Amino acid sequence: MRLLKVATCNLNQWAMDFDCNLNNIKESITRAKGAGAVIRLGPELEITGYGCEDHFLELDTVTHAWECLKEILLGDWTDGILCSIGMPVIKGSERYNCQVLCFNRKIIMIRPKMWLANDGNYRELRWFTTWKQKDHLVDFQLPPEISEALSQKSVPFGYGYIQFLDTAVAAEVCEELFAPMPPHAELALNGVEVFMNANGSHHQLRKLDLRLHAIIGATHTRGGVYMYSNHQGCDGGRLYFDGCSCVVVNGEVVAQGSQFSLKDVEVVVAQVDLDAVSSLRGSISSFQEQASCKTRVSSVAVSSNLCQSFNLKFSLSSPLKIMYHSPEEEIAFGPGCWLWDYLRRSGASGFLLPLSGGADSSSVAAIVGCMCQLVVKEIANGDEQVKADAIRIGNYSDQQFPTDSKEFAKRIFYTVYMGSENSSSEATRMRAKTLADEIGSWHLDVCIDSVVSALLSLFQALTGKRLRYKVDGGSNIENLGLQNIQARIRMVLAFMLASLLPWVHNKPGFYLVLGSSNVDEGLCGYLTKYDCSSADINPVGSISKQDLRMFLQWAAINLGYSSLADIEAAPPTAELEPIRSNHSQLDEVDMGMTYEELSVYGGLPKIFRCGPVSMFKNLCYRWGATLTPSEVAVKVKHFFKYYSINRHKMTVLTPSYHAESYSPEDNRFDHRQFLYNSRWPYQFRKIDQLVKEFDGDKVAFKGSVGGGNGMGVVAASSGGDP
Numbered sequence: 181m182r183l184l185k186v187a188t189c190n191l192n193q194w195a196m197d198f199d200c201n202l203n204n205i206k207e208s209i210t211r212a213k214g215a216g217a218v219i220r221l222g223p224e225l226e227i228t229g230y231g232c233e234d235h236f237l238e239l240d241t242v243t244h245a246w247e248c249l250k251e252i253l254l255g256d257w258t259d260g261i262l263c264s265i266g267m268p269v270i271k272g273s274e275r276y277n278c279q280v281l282c283f284n285r286k287i288i289m290i291r292p293k294m295w296l297a298n299d300g301n302y303r304e305l306r307w308f309t310t311w312k313q314k315d316h317l318v319d320f321q322l323p324p325e326i327s328e329a330l331s332q333k334s335v336p337f338g339y340g341y342i343q344f345l346d347t348a349v350a351a352e353v354c355e356e357l358f359a360p361m362p363p364h365a366e367l368a369l370n371g372v373e374v375f376m377n378a379n380g381s382h383h384q385l386r387k388l389d390l391r392l393h394a395i396i397g398a399t400h401t402r403g404g405v406y407m408y409s410n411h412q413g414c415d416g417g418r419l420y421f422d423g424c425s426c427v428v429v430n431g432e433v434v435a436q437g438s439q440f441s442l443k444d445v446e447v448v449v450a451q452v453d454l455d456a457v458s459s460l461r462g463s464i465s466s467f468q469e470q471a472s473c474k475t476r477v478s479s480v481a482v483s484s485n486l487c488q489s490f491n492l493k494f495s496l497s498s499p500l501k502i503m504y505h506s507p508e509e510e511i512a513f514g515p516g517c518w519l520w521d522y523l524r525r526s527g528a529s530g531f532l533l534p535l536s537g538g539a540d541s542s543s544v545a546a547i548v549g550c551m552c553q554l555v556v557k558e559i560a561n562g563d564e565q566v567k568a569d570a571i572r573i574g575n576y577s578d579q580q581f582p583t584d585s586k587e588f589a590k591r592i593f594y595t596v597y598m599g600s601e602n603s604s605s606e607a608t609r610m611r612a613k614t615l616a617d618e619i620g621s622w623h624l625d626v627c628i629d630s631v632v633s634a635l636l637s638l639f640q641a642l643t644g645k646r647l648r649y650k651v652d653g654g655s656n657i658e659n660l661g662l663q664n665i666q667a668r669i670r671m672v673l674a675f676m677l678a679s680l681l682p683w684v685h686n687k688p689g690f691y692l693v694l695g696s697s698n699v700d701e702g703l704c705g706y707l708t709k710y711d712c713s714s715a716d717i718n719p720v721g722s723i724s725k726q727d728l729r730m731f732l733q734w735a736a737i738n739l740g741y742s743s744l745a746d747i748e749a750a751p752p753t754a755e756l757e758p759i760r761s762n763h764s765q766l767d768e769v770d771m772g773m774t775y776e777e778l779s780v781y782g783g784l785p786k787i788f789r790c791g792p793v794s795m796f797k798n799l800c801y802r803w804g805a806t807l808t809p810s811e812v813a814v815k816v817k818h819f820f821k822y823y824s825i826n827r828h829k830m831t832v833l834t835p836s837y838h839a840e841s842y843s844p845e846d847n848r849f850d851h852r853q854f855l856y857n858s859r860w861p862y863q864f865r866k867i868d869q870l871v872k873e874f875d876g877d878k879v880a881f882k883g884s885v886g887g888g889n890g891m892g893v894v895a896a897s898s899g900g901d902p
């Protein structure tokens with residue numbers, strides 16, 4: 181037997197905070213060594229933080245990374261343990277995203293990333309170059325101060341592996357795992373038994389499965405020990421890196437770290453037998469055949485052993501049942517942990533939320549409540565960092581600290597119901613108050629009518645015109661104007677209260693304003709620009725209404741906020757128009773589309789890259805059992821009209837937690853123009869031609885393809901005629 185103890189970790193790094201990052205790295209190595217591990221893997225670009233973005237273009241960033249690495253190498257951290265440390269490295273004039281492999285106070289090899297992540301949220305090619313010289317390792321001259329301090333002039337740089345006396349170990353950097361031809365296949369044929377994958381991978385609802393499938397697939401049929409390390413937390417942007425560092429042996433998970441946590445450092449250790457890898461490989465004839473004619477990959481020899489031989493002090497890690505969170509839990513814990521990092525790092529003293537008693541703002545309130553519950557639980561588990569942060573944010577004195585989530589919420593969370601004559605239905609007012617009581621927030625109930633009427637009087641004095649709602653005989657313009665005044669006043673009041681309420685209550689600092697518009701409203705623009713959707717941050721901005729409603733049902737039971745069940749059951753309404761016996765304002769009626777339809781529309785342009793015409797064709801298949809092509813055409817045109825006239829609103833969307841692959845967020849994710857010809861003359865004409873062709877025959881497009889979410893199957897090959 182060749183027994184090996186390995187450690188990987190989740191680290192909560194913060195882009196550009198070198199002290200924080202270095203401390204976490206040192207702590208993780210200390211814990212890995214304490215557990216007896218001989219390999220320690222850390223996440224991608226862990227010294228700088230993954231999300232430094234254009235700071236990577238600054239030479240300072242790379243210099244500071246070397247300074248931190250020097251500090252690690254000058255101490256005893258790497259004694260007897262192979263450490264993979266992620267950082268940027270400049271070689272000649274190019275900058276590479278690297279795993280620096282260190283052992284016994286020396287750098288053994290530098291492995292630059294060969295396939296960069298450059299889609300969706302990722303744009304690594306803006307800062308890094310891919311390493312292309314796959315066939316040999318080159319000599320890298322260490323920067324003079326490093327070289328002097330380590331008494332080491334140069335180090336092998338490039339694609340290759342480290343050959344120890346008793347095993348071979350290689351790095352595979354994040355995206356490389358997901359590439360069509362991942363390096364681990366060739367490395368396995370070259371005898372590499374242990375793979376170290378450093379990641380910067382973000383949370384997205386229902387995504388973990390894809391990641392684990394790739395890791396399991398990497399070693400299932402070709403054998404190997406696959407170590408995966410990821411960041412965990414908000415490192416300064418919209419993404420939440422969702423940990424899940426793990427170790428997989430021959431396709432089975434034997435150690436798995438948490439996906440969501442408030443911890444700064446979590447070390448995951450596994451004890452494995454490398455003979456299980458060689459034995460599996462020896463039993464697969466095709467592996468043997470391909471290995472016998474492999475392309476040789478370069479290696480660096482290290483004359484040390486990593487493994488122990490058979491002994492009874494060493495137990496082997498057994499295969500685990502993989503831990504998956506439900507999507508509802510993902511919504512509670514991902515945004516909850518992201519909010520905590522944001523709060524503790526922003527210097528704010530809490531959050532303020534305009535709480536309407538509707539589904540969206542109530543979801544945000546529940547997520548803050550969940551955050552408070554997580555904080556109290558983590559303190560009870562003995563986490564000193566969370567305790568110190570909570571004492572500072574909650575302004576506790578005399579050795580006090582949070583022990584009850586409602587008491588903690590009272591200190592750090594204001595909720596404000598801002599009723600107007602249209603929204604003061606007793607039902608929504610009471611829903612907001614009951615929920616606030618359940619969560620424990622400091623709740624205020626304000627009437628904004630006097631401010632609204634002051635503005636209307638000013639307008640009348642200025643123009644001589646008095647505005648009327650449509651139900652009172654006013655025009656569309658008046659109707660919208662009246663709604664938007666209320667909506668925007670709420671935003672102004674929210675910011676005023678967030679900055680001044682702490683002063684009123686003798687608390688230090690300021691509160692962050694939370695927004696709560698959801699992804700569907702963003703897509704079709706059903707929100708007032710610069711209203712309460714304009715806040716400091718928004719934890720649900722890329723979550724669909726459908727998912728939020730599921731979350732509310734779950735949270736009513738699992739977070740103990742039972743009033744959320746009533747909130748979920750109420751029909752969504754903006755409550756900006758007067759309620760009359762023959763008129764009440766409902767979102768879906770106002771928008772001319774349902775939230776269910778919006779969830780479908782959302783996926784087609786972004787995930788499946790459909791323009792209006794292929795969206796029409798795909799929906800003919802999906803909805804053909806119940807709608808004629810001309811009815812589908814009307815819906816598609818309606819969506820694209822509102823999508824395009826309101827796209828400008830996405831440019832000022834409040835920074836939101838990224839949770840969905842169809843987020844329309846314009847700043848970092850879904851890059852599109854914001855001035856459109858909203859008549860789409862060319863595309864709509866094409867749709868009309870198709871409608872004429874098919875409606876003429878009265879062909880019903882029966883047999884919706886795919887089922888399930890139904891958008892994938894046909895859309896992926898978009899363009900096929902129905």
Ligand SMILES: Nc1ncnc2c1ncn2[C@@H]1O[C@H](COP(=O)(O)OP(=O)(O)OC[C@H]2O[C@@H]([n+]3cccc(C(=O)O)c3)[C@H](O)[C@@H]2O)[C@@H](O)[C@H]1O
Nearest residue numbers: 660663664667705706707708709711712754770828854855
């Ligand atoms: N192409 C363009 N590029 C840049 N900016 C452009 C623009 N076109 C208009 N604009 C600007 O946008 C303005 C129009 O947008 P906006 O002021 O939002 O107003 P608008 O989109 O006309 O109305 C807001 C809509 O949101 C609905 N709503 C529903 C539920 C809740 C809430 C709520 O807020 O609570 C609102 C409300 O019923 C209404 O349908 C224009 O006055 C102009 O300033």
Ligand SMILES: Nc1ncnc2c1ncn2[C@@H]1O[C@H](COP(=O)(O)OP(=O)(O)OP(=O)(O)O)[C@@H](O)[C@H]1O
Nearest residue numbers: 534535536538539540541597598599603696712754
């Ligand atoms: N009466 C109110 N009191 C406090 N805040 C409000 C009120 N009405 C609206 N808001 C705030 O403005 C945001 C946008 O209002 P809108 O009517 O579009 O609600 P929504 O997006 O359907 O959200 P919700 O489901 O929370 O009502 C709300 O999420 C809420 O934060």
Ligand SMILES: NC(=O)CC[C@H](N)C(=O)O
Nearest residue numbers: 297354355379380381382
């Ligand atoms: N940093 C990366 O290479 C990201 C890889 C991949 N797109 C992920 O989300 O995991």
